[in-house]
Amino acid sequence: MKAAVIVFPGSNCDRDAVCALRNHTTRHVHRVWHRDSQLPKVDLVFIPGGFSYGDYLRSGAVAARSPIMAAIKEHALNGGLVAGICNGFQILTEARLLPGALMRNAGLKFVCKSAALTVENTKSSFTNAYFGQPTTSIPIAHHDGNYYADNETLDRLEGEGQVIFRYVDNPNGSARDIAGICNAKGNVLGMMPHPERAIDALTGETGGLGFFESLANAMAGARK
Amino acid sequence: MKAIVHVRPRSGVLDPQGQAVAGALKHLGFDEVLEARQGKVIELVLADGDETKARERVEQMCKHLLANTVIEDYQVSIEP
Structure with missing residues (x-):
């Protein structure tokens, strides 16, 4: 079981992600x-939070065209x-x-708080580790988190179980x-809340632990 | 040669920044403002060449990077 955390200029959650993955998913990061x-x-492949390329042009737009993305697309295409x-x-929506x-x-403000x-x-x-406990609390910290898709796409996402968190x-x-x-x-996920910031009671809350435990379960399952 | 690219939110896509601008204008007494849409202008200086070809290339630039066509429309004009 191995994981890669991608680092862009302006990423600022990469070290937290490495720490969370090492402690709760896999030692090999x-x-x-x-x-x-x-x-x-x-x-x-874990694409961390931050402000890649200073959010220039659009959030994630420039990072989505960087050299490593071709390899990530291939990894995703092969089911990784x-x-x-x-x-x-x-970045994942910008990369399509x-x-x-x-x-x-919608409120035009940066929002930084815990989100139920x-x-x-x-x-x-x-999310398999959340089975039986389908509510959690994970912090959000973003300016551009207002998800948009046309109604047809939204209906499809809901119909196919592709809405993972609300x-x-x-x-x-x-x-x-x-x-x-x-x-x-079902192999590519994007979410605005930061599970890597919710893994230790010492620094706030632990609602993100299930995310990393789920990945450990999934990766163990894939190896069987 | 220059290309001017206008990028703006697609109609039907909520534009909270435009709404805030319209609200502020109304607050200043510009009651005739019914709606504002906020976008951006990107100016490209291009090596001289065929105008039709240049337009085609800039359209490709829009699709690949300059606009996110899920939420934005773009308009290209070429100046000599």
């Missing part, structure tokens, strides 16, 4: 620079797991690995209270 064109052999958190979610887009928060979430699908590779109290105007989605195959 590489950090990969965005200019590399090849991924090490890994089961999971990809998780994008916050800016990582924005996930449908829709993340627009400026419902886990809408507890069968996914990212806000209990919508903080940003997101369509249908969506906080996280996955692709049709």
Whole structure:
């Protein structure tokens, strides 16, 4: 079981992600620079939060066109797991690995607080550890988290179980209270809340632990 | 040669920044403002060449990077 955390100029959650993955998912975590064109052999690619390229043009737009993305697309196409958190979610929609887009928060303000979430699908590779406890609380910290997709896409996401997390109290105007989605195959996930910031009671809350435990379960299952 | 690219939120897509601008204008007494849409302008300086070809290339730039067509429309004009 191996994971890679991608680092862009302006990523600022990569070290937290490495720490969370090492403690709760797998000991083998590489950090990969965005200019590399090849991924090490890994089961999971983790695209962390931050402000890649200073959010220039659109959040995630420039990062989505960086050299490593071709390798990530190939990894995803071959069924490999990809998780994008916050800016990582924005990068995945910009790269068209996930449908829709993340627009400026409806309230126009940066929102940084703990968010109550419902886990809408507890069968996914990212949420299986939440089975039987489908609510959690994970912090959000973003300016562009207002998920948008046309109605047809939203209906499809809901119909196919691709809505993974929903806000209990919508903080940003997101369509249908969506906080996280996955692709049709279920191997690529994007979410605005930061599970890597909710793994230790010492620093706040532990609602994100299930996310990393789910990935450990999924990766163990894939190896059987 | 220059290309001017206008990028703006697609009609039907909520534009909270435009709404805030319209609200502020109304507050200043500009009651005739019914709606505002906020976008951006990108100016490209291009090597001189065929205008039709240049337009085609800039359209590709829009699709690949300059606009996110899920939420934005773009308009290209070429200036000599």
